[in-house]
Amino acid sequence: MQPIPEDKQEHCPGTESDQAGKQSACEGCPNQQICASGEANLPDPDLGNIKERLKDVKHKILVLSGKGGVGKSTFTSQLALALSDTEQEEEEIDVGLLDIDICGPSIPRIMGLHGSRVHNSSMGWEPVYVDQLAVMSIGFLLDDPADAIIWRGPKKNGIIKQFLKDVNWGELDYLVVDTPPGTSDEHISIVQYLKESSITGAVIVTTPQEISLLDVRKEINFCKKVNIPIIGVVENMSIFVCPNCKAESVIFPPTTGGAVKMCEDMDIPFLGSLPLDPRIARSCDTGKPFIVEYPDTPAAIAYRSVVDKVKQFCEDTTK
Amino acid sequence: MSDITVCPSKEEVGYARQCDGCPGQQYCQSSQSEHPGQSALDVRMKAIKRKILIVSGKGGVGKSTMSSQLAMGIAHFGSKVGVLDVDICGPSLPKLFNCEDYQIVSQEWGWIPAISNGVSVMSVAFMLPNRDSPVIWRGPRKTNIIIRFLKDTYWGKLDYLLIDTPPGTSDEHLSTISSLKNVKVDGAVIVTTPQELALDTIRREITFCQKMNVTILGIVENMSGYVCPCCDEISDIFSTGGAEELANEFDIPFLGKVPLDPSVVQLCDTGKTIWETENQYSDSIKNIIDNIEIEINKIQ
Numbered sequence: 123m124q125p126i127p128e129d130k131q132e133h134c135p136g137t138e139s140d141q142a143g144k145q146s147a148c149e150g151c152p153n154q155q156i157c158a159s160g161e162a163n164l165p166d167p168d169l170g171n172i173k174e175r176l177k178d179v180k181h182k183i184l185v186l187s188g189k190g191g192v193g194k195s196t197f198t199s200q201l202a203l204a205l206s207d208t209e210q211e212e213e214e215i216d217v218g219l220l221d222i223d224i225c226g227p228s229i230p231r232i233m234g235l236h237g238s239r240v241h242n243s244s245m246g247w248e249p250v251y252v253d254q255l256a257v258m259s260i261g262f263l264l265d266d267p268a269d270a271i272i273w274r275g276p277k278k279n280g281i282i283k284q285f286l287k288d289v290n291w292g293e294l295d296y297l298v299v300d301t302p303p304g305t306s307d308e309h310i311s312i313v314q315y316l317k318e319s320s321i322t323g324a325v326i327v328t329t330p331q332e333i334s335l336l337d338v339r340k341e342i343n344f345c346k347k348v349n350i351p352i353i354g355v356v357e358n359m360s361i362f363v364c365p366n367c368k369a370e371s372v373i374f375p376p377t378t379g380g381a382v383k384m385c386e387d388m389d390i391p392f393l394g395s396l397p398l399d400p401r402i403a404r405s406c407d408t409g410k411p412f413i414v415e416y417p418d419t420p421a422a423i424a425y426r427s428v429v430d431k432v433k434q435f436c437e438d439t440t441k
Numbered sequence: 442m443s444d445i446t447v448c449p450s451k452e453e454v455g456y457a458r459q460c461d462g463c464p465g466q467q468y469c470q471s472s473q474s475e476h477p478g479q480s481a482l483d484v485r486m487k488a489i490k491r492k493i494l495i496v497s498g499k500g501g502v503g504k505s506t507m508s509s510q511l512a513m514g515i516a517h518f519g520s521k522v523g524v525l526d527v528d529i530c531g532p533s534l535p536k537l538f539n540c541e542d543y544q545i546v547s548q549e550w551g552w553i554p555a556i557s558n559g560v561s562v563m564s565v566a567f568m569l570p571n572r573d574s575p576v577i578w579r580g581p582r583k584t585n586i587i588i589r590f591l592k593d594t595y596w597g598k599l600d601y602l603l604i605d606t607p608p609g610t611s612d613e614h615l616s617t618i619s620s621l622k623n624v625k626v627d628g629a630v631i632v633t634t635p636q637e638l639a640l641d642t643i644r645r646e647i648t649f650c651q652k653m654n655v656t657i658l659g660i661v662e663n664m665s666g667y668v669c670p671c672c673d674e675i676s677d678i679f680s681t682g683g684a685e686e687l688a689n690e691f692d693i694p695f696l697g698k699v700p701l702d703p704s705v706v707q708l709c710d711t712g713k714t715i716w717e718t719e720n721q722y723s724d725s726i727k728n729i730i731d732n733i734e735i736e737i738n739k740i741q
Contacts, residue, residue, distance in 0.1 A: 188530070188531060188575075189500065189501065189531060190499065190500010190501040190502075190531070190607075190608040191499065191500040191501010191502055191608075191634075192500075192501055195638075224611075225498065225608070225609035225610045225611055225645075226498055226499060226500070226608060226609060226642045226645070228638055228641070228642075231637070231638055231641055232638065236641075267641070268641075268644040268645060268648065269645065269648065270447070270498075270610050270645040270646070270648035270649040270652065271610065271645070272447040272448055272610045272611070272614075272615065272649055272652065272653075273447075273448050273610075273611060274448050274465055274469075274580050274611060274612050274615060275465065275579050275580030275581070275611065275612055276463060276464040276465025276466075276580070277448060277463045277464065277465055278611065279464055280463060280464045302500070302608065302609060303500045303501075303530070303531060303607070303608055304530035304531060304607065304609075305530045305575045305576060305577045306529075306530050306577070306578060306579060306580070306583065306612075307579050307580055307611075307612075309577075310577060310579060329501075331706055331709075331710055332536065332710040333505075333506075333533055333536055333537070333709060333710055336531075336533065336536055336572065337530075337531040337533070339572070339573040340530070340531070340573060340574065340575040340576070341575065343573055343574065343575045344575040344577060347575065347577070362667070362676075362678065364676065366676075371703070372703060373667060373678075373701060373703050373706070374703070374706055375703055375706060375707050375710070377707060377710040377711065378710070398678060400676055400677065400678045400679075403636045403638070403678065403679050404636075406636070406637075406638045407636055407637035407638055408637075
């Protein structure tokens with residue numbers, strides 16, 4: 123009977139670490155031999171290629187959660203749309219939206235691009251455009267959008283690298299990245315691949331109840347551990363307004379104080395609350411952007427308020 | 442023609458056509474030989490009558506809540522049940538069972554699971570130094586701990602083992618199914634919410650189960666309808682009915698609908714059981730448990 127691993131709280135030192143394969147945390151890991159041989163430690167030439175490809179992208183924003191189903195993809199799409207809204211601006215703003223949720227890509231449907239395909243050009247893979255917004259997702263590479271992507275970590279990492287290195291993003295003011303839930307291959311890889319290109323910051327999405335905050339605190343600690351600046355936390359689905367009687371009710375009770383208390387405890391900015399509006403789910407299903415279809419609703423106004431804070435953070439970093 | 446959307450399992454791992462050029466090819470080739478603990482794992486699993494995967498593909502649809510409520514219901518009605526949490530990055534079960542402070546004890550017969558509300562529970566959360574520690578592990582390390590959980594946990598003789606999975610169709614899912622290859626997995630229960638955005642992922646999950654030869658016991662539609670506490674108006678916040686249509690489309694059993702009930706959310710946050718009182722929610726869970734048993738019996 124093998125004892126419980128002593129190293130249980132030790133993280134994978136990373137394949138590029140000089141301790142790769144040699145720490146006690148590595149005992150029993152199927153990758154140990156490869157790491158210890160140093161083969162995984164060779165400098166990755168693609169980091170330079172990625173830096174070159176993204177040199178004209180001013181701000182790179184990750185949208186993270188840790189918890190699934192809190193509305194990361196919904197929020198990411200509305201964020202990208204609002205950032206690219208040039209009604210109030212004098213100049214055009216170019217925005218890219220990258221979906222690195224390989225197993226469960228939601229962005230194509232939300233953006234009304236379900237069934238679209240990627241084209242190759244001499245400059246690389248061309249993103250799919252919605253007005254001026256450049257979008258890339260594995261959903262666009264599938265013959266059948268219902269195909270399951272049953273890939274282990276290394277293969278997912280490979281496609282994420284290609285999305286950064288081979289897509290013709292061009293000049294962008296913002297590249298917004300939608301991630302899957304968790305703190306695993308996709309997240310470790312995106313941070314690793316953008317090491318030389320710099321990440322402006324991360325927006326973290328949660329819902330009010332403790333079962334979500336449990337995972338979100340882990341995500342915040344992940345960001346701190348890998349030195350990603352945290353733009354702030356958004357609390358989604360905070361209240362529900364009945365379309366019949368307009369009464370407000372709380373579906374996901376913040377039994378431990380919700381995102382506001384969590385942000386106070388962890389000393390990170392709270393960006394705002396987004397209410398639950400049944401039209402948001404319907405908009406995502408039909409691919410019509412919510413903040414464009416229903417611009418004067420409380421939810422759309424709340425979205426724009428959060429987006430303004432994200433913009434301000436980005437502007438402050440360029441000063 | 443090899444299917445590029447699927448990492449191959451079993452004999453072809455690392456050597457199939459679609460493996461060429463994959464960054465993980467070398468690792469997969471080196472892990473070809475059977476895990477040394479496989480026979481010990483098989484012995485543990487054969488002492489358990491029914492092994493059911495709770496899957497979704499989509500995050501946030503209530504897989505873990507469903508796993509915990511089904512398990513507590515099964516225990517409430519007199520059977521022996523365990524739940525294994527293979528969501529390594531976001532382990533929710535200790536919270537749902539109110540046993541977050543449990544630390545695993547290793548004894549002669551194996552790792553002793555936590556016991557709560559009549560259910561044996563095992564999760565990576567029981568190994569973390571504190572609740573907020575992130576688990577930043579790549580696929581191979583997650584695979585390793587899942588094999589350990591199956592092989593080393595002292596489940597004893599159970600009537601049911603429910604395996605709660607994370608969203609996605611990746612390492613955790615492949616490793617769990619691969620580890621259980623010598624023992625019969627009775628099937629998978631797919632949990633979804635009604636809206637089309639979730640159903641996209643569920644279609645992929647159905648494809649996943651078919652490709653992995655896992656029987657689909659049926660689909661559960663969670664968060665189906667919310668009753669406004671003021672005026673009793675039913676709002677379909679996440680739409681409704683989509684899961685039943687999808688089940689018909691794929692000729693899969695529809696196990697039932699579960700409503701969105703804030704009082705249940707509150708109970709879940711504090712790890713309490715819904716079975717102390719009868720209500721619409723507990724009735725819907727009982728209905729699903731009965732339907733799962735019907736489907737398993739049909740297959741046998």
